[in-house]
Amino acid sequence: MTEITVNGRIHEVAVEPETPLLWVLRDTLGMTGTKYGCGIGQCGACTVMIDGQATRSCQVPVESLGAAKVVTIDAIEDDEVGRRVVDAWVSVQVAQCGYCQSGQVMAATALLKGNPRPTDRDIADAMTGLCRCGTYNRIAEAVRLAAG
Amino acid sequence: MSSFDHPSFTAAAGLVRTAGVTNVSRRGFLGFGAGALVLGALLPSGGALARAEGPAAVAPRPGTRVAAFLEIGPDGSARLLSPFVEGGQGISTGLAQIVGEELDLHPARFTVDCAPPGPDYAVVNGLRLTGGSFSTRSSYGVMRRLGATARDMMIRAAAVRLNVRRDELATEDGRVVHAKSGRSLGYGDLAADALVLKPDEAVQLRDPATFRYIRQPMGRLDARAKSTGKTVYPIDQKVDGMLYAAVRHAGHLGTEPLALGNEPEVRGMPGVHSVHRLPGAVAVAADSWFRARKAVEALDVTWSEPRPTGIDTVAADYSSGGMLAALKASKEAGIPAEKDGDTAAAFAGAAPTVEAEYDAPYLAHAQLEPPSTIARFNADGTLELWVPNQMPEVFQAVASGIAGLRPEQVIVHSPTLGGFFGRHFMYAPANPFPQAILLAQATGRPVKVLWSREEEFLMDAVRPLSFSRFRAALDGRGQPSAVEVRTVGEGPIGRWFGEVIKSPVDSSAVEGLVEKPYAIPNRSFSFVKLAHPVTIAFWRSVGHSMNDFFYEGFLDEIAEAGGRDPFELRMELLKDRPRHRDLLSAVADLSGGWRRGPYEAGDGRRARGVAMASPFGSETATIAEVSIENGQARIHDIWIAVDPGSVVNPAIVVSQVESAAALGVSATLFEEMAYEGGTRQARNYDAYPILTRDAMPRIHVRIVESGAPMGGVGEVGLPGVPPAVVNAVAALTGQRIRSLPLSKARLSGV
Incomplete structure (x- = not known):
């Protein structure tokens, strides 16, 4: 056990x-x-x-x-930052098939919890998950939106 | 013209060849005769359900029986049973907009699920499939009428209930309202009475000028669930008492497991239930997938030998390079795919002429969700499947054959897909569901088969490696007077639907080469079929995924030979095509005005390329801007003007064009499924690189609604991207890339 x-x-x-x-x-x-x-x-x-x-x-x-x-x-929605990230994901309409987005939302939440004002470079370094629907630009936009 | 528009395809759409399954049957596993055709329950006139006894004996006209599509809850919410599988393309939201518009119910109050198999749902030219960028354009009218019919039924039920005349009633977002008396009834209250009424299809449709939902950029219904991990994909399904199965396939397609050296030891590993041999594979069933996989990887399997050489099978020496050489070496006379004018005369007097050969590699779908299937035999003799698929009735029919049941004894669930891009059609050896059925039979338990990513890259059906040879004649003004194209290969329509269509020219092999809008008077295009021994597939934009790269790349070569600017040459060749000229102007405008370059851009030199495409009933014009970094192309911006005639949800159209363009970038820069020594070289994303964030360009989309008949959306953003990029690279470096991906070439720094 x-x-x-x-x-x-x-x-x-x-x-x-x-x-x-x-x-x-x-x-x-x-x-x-x-x-x-x-x-x-x-x-x-x-x-x-x-x-x-x-x-x-x-x-x-x-x-x-x-x-x-x-x-x-x-x-994720029990976490204040996580909820903000999810709201941003919905607002930007990031998801298409959505299969990778669990991982993307977790990566974004972890990034913003440690670094509330990430630069574009920080976002690029942290958001390395693959997305076959190619939603990368919207992912970055949603992270920026969640950062406020 | 799109492949599935072919008249004979429509006429005989119920017949689907299942070559892989019949191959398997020859080995005695599955009980089909060799070369068998499986009759799907697809056509009102001939489907299996139509032959059933009782009320089902008369098949409904697809898309008309309201009760087959709509359930209204007591709270007034609606459940829409969709003919289509949702896999990221947004069709569920679009359908809720279309039906909600006419039903007068806000789309946000819909949940949308993929309907079970049944003749009601054959709304794509009498057939049911999710593909060919067909869903919205094929069903728009039918789904509007369905919503309007349902609204009329609500009004009729309310008229009885309120004891008033129908023409005194109106609707208001889910309620029937009697203004005179101030009374109203919610759809939830009326549904039980309304949905048993006889539908009246002669109802009036809403005036498009009053649309509130159609043409609005509404948010997707699944956006929150997909952002919180709540969407349940095929891989997430679970049934009581199920075993998890992991599979290992033969490295050489077509070989078989002969002996298992250590079966007793493997059977004794933690959690293992049983060890199985399957057609072309071995499997372990266990109490968790990780344990099943560890055990199946530990199996010491002796496989039969592939044939030593040749391209009729995946032989021991089969390679993608060898296959390409065979396509190039073919001397067989071609079958005409398009012919106009007198090319011989044009070439006789031409100076100069241009010749070139283009090719594009095998590609994997590489959707993020690995394929899986749960199979469960129920006490009542039915088989229940949770299966990723794009054609529920075909999967039902084939599954019934494997299980020895009638089609109506097979219950098919079609969950939301974690990406598909053409992955989940019936590709016999590339579908896990036959294994799930065989294992459920063998174990007497429900079984979930899940392919590891490595097994998926091994078994995925691939976009065919393709080859075309071009020749053009130029007149004295540098205008092309003749074009000849010879295409050698095989497309997925011919492979999987060939016995239905019987067209000598495989439309999926030549689409993107033929029926171009350009005014080139003499044309001669031919097709030579040369079959691939590997499992080939529909892959987002199908033949357009390589052929528009070939054609539009070659058109830039023509421009160069004639000393013409490629944008201006296209404009001139489109002089009688106002729709295309408008679109080309629109993309130029979107990109800040056409300029080819090269030019300085602060951080180095850049150039632009342009390309057009006519995929799936829509038109696109694309411009790409590139620079060169470390010998590789960097794509900065892509501008796409897309004319699908008219749209339902402009926000989803933009998303789909962005997504298709990203896949086009990925294929242009990185992707290739290579064979060496009879096996695939890439078994995971480390060896099959797909587009990552670093290489993602900005993508700018402009929708042009010309009012032409509605075209497709899901695939149309892709075809213009590879040629626009390659044409930009040529403008920048002088290097003309005729073979993808670009990562194979070392581009000159500038």
């Missing part, structure tokens, strides 16, 4: 210690808002916040978490 803290709740999960957090979230805890895209840390669809840092959950063995606090897209 491994104990992990997700969205403020402690869960006991019976999985192999090397199991990536992504699959614990999706298959063990049934929290499917976090997406599987590539499994090699390239696409960013699985991005969650771990102790406030945007992290690709497909690359995080569950055993490495310890007492770290995981926040997923499922709880």
Whole structure:
């Protein structure tokens, strides 16, 4: 049994210690808002916040978490910055297929929590998730809008 | 003309070839005869549902039976059962606008779900599919009438309830209002009475001058759910008691698993339920997907040998380079695809002539959601599928064949797709649902099959590698007097619908080359079919994705040979085409006036290229601005003027054009699915680079509504991008790129 803290709740999960957090979230805890895209840390669809840092959950063995606090897209609107990011995403009409946007919103929230007034360079450095619908310009616009 | 407009396609649309499945059947797994055709429940006259007993025996005219499309809740909210699959293109929102406009119910009060299979939904020329940029243009009139018919039913029900004359009643956003008495009834109160009335299709449609929702840039209905992780995609579906299955496919398409060296050990791994051999693959079912995948990766599989050589199969030495060489080396006489005038005479007197060969690579869809399917056999003998698809009735029909059931015993759920771009048509070996059915049968449990990203890049059906050879004759003024094009290859229409259409010329192989608007008097275009051994696909904008690059690139070569400015030459060749001239003027205006360059732009030299395209019933004009950095093209801005005739939601049109343009940039700069030694070289995004934020240009879109018949939207932003970029590169560097992607070429710094 491994104990992990997700969205403020402690869960006991019976999985192999090397199991990536992504699959614990999706298959063990049934929290499917976090997406599987590539499994090699390239696409960013699985991005969650771990102790406030945007992290690709497909690359995080569950055993490495310890007492770290995981926040997923499922709880994004409980966070004040997260809610602002979501509102900006809706306002700018970023999403098309929407599959990558869970990860994009998490990356944007983590960015703004650590850096409330990011420059365009900061946005480019932080927002590295792939989007096959090509919504990159709107993503940047929404981050700027959420930053206010 | 778009591929699916073909009259014989419409006439015989119920027949769909499922080559991969029949290949599988020859191995004894699936019970179809070789070369079998699967009859889809697609046509009012011949579908499987139409043959059913009872009330279903008479098929409705598609798009007319209100109760098949609309459910009104007690609170007055509406659920619209859509003929179309939503996968990012915004069709659900557009339909809510169209139906809401005529029903008189605000679009925000709709939820929209993809309808189950059924003849009611065959609204695309008597067929049902989500593709070909067809959804809005094919169903606009039908869906308006449906909304108006439903509104009329509400009024009739209210007239009875209030005991007043119908013509004293009006509607007001979800209510029927009797102004005289001040009484009103909500649609929610009336729905039960209204929806059992006989629809009257002769109802009056709303005067477009009074539209409140159609033509408005309304927000998408799914924007918030998609920004909060709440949208449930195929991969997110879950049913009680299901097993998770992971699959490993043969590296060489067409080979089979012969032996599993360590099956007992793998069966003993944590969580593993069972180990399976499938056609062309092995699978493990387990209590979680990660465990299933670990186990299937651990399997020691001996595969059968591919054929040593050749291009009839994916042989041991098959390569994309070898395939391109075969396309170029073909000596077979072509079948005419377009012919006008006397090219031979034009070439005889011409000076100079221009010749060039163009090619474009295999491309993966690379949609972010890997494909999956849940299959569950229910106690009542039905099979239930949660399956990504663009043609529910075809999937139903093929699934029923695999499971040994009648089509109506297969329940198909078509969830919102995490991108598709043509990925989820019936591509036999490239669809996971047959595996889910076989595994559910083998285990006696519901099974969710999910392909890893690596398996997806291995098995995805690809945009065909393509090749055309061009020749042009110029007259004394530098005007093209003749063009010859020879195209060798195969398109997805021929592959997957060829037995239906039986047209010798594959429209999906030549679209973008033929039926151009330019006044070139002598034309001779031919097509030679040379089949690919790999699984080929529809890919956003299909034949236009490469052919407009070929043609418009070559047109710039003609301009250069004749000493003409490429923009001015196009204007002149379009002298009798006011719609196209207007569009070309519009894009020039949008970009601040045409200038080719090269010119100084502060941080270095830049140049611009222009291209036009006529995809899917719409027209586009595109200008791109590029510079060169470290031997590679950097695209700064793309300006696109698009004329789809008329639009429903201008904001979604802009988004779709931006998105298609981004995919065009990606294909122009980076993408290629290469084969070497009979296997694909890229198995994930690290080896198959797609457009990232760094390379994303600004994209500026102007919608021109000429009032021409409504054209497509979802794919039309793409075709002009590759040629506009390549033409800009030529203007800047003098290097004429005739083979994509650009990343293969080292461009000269300037």
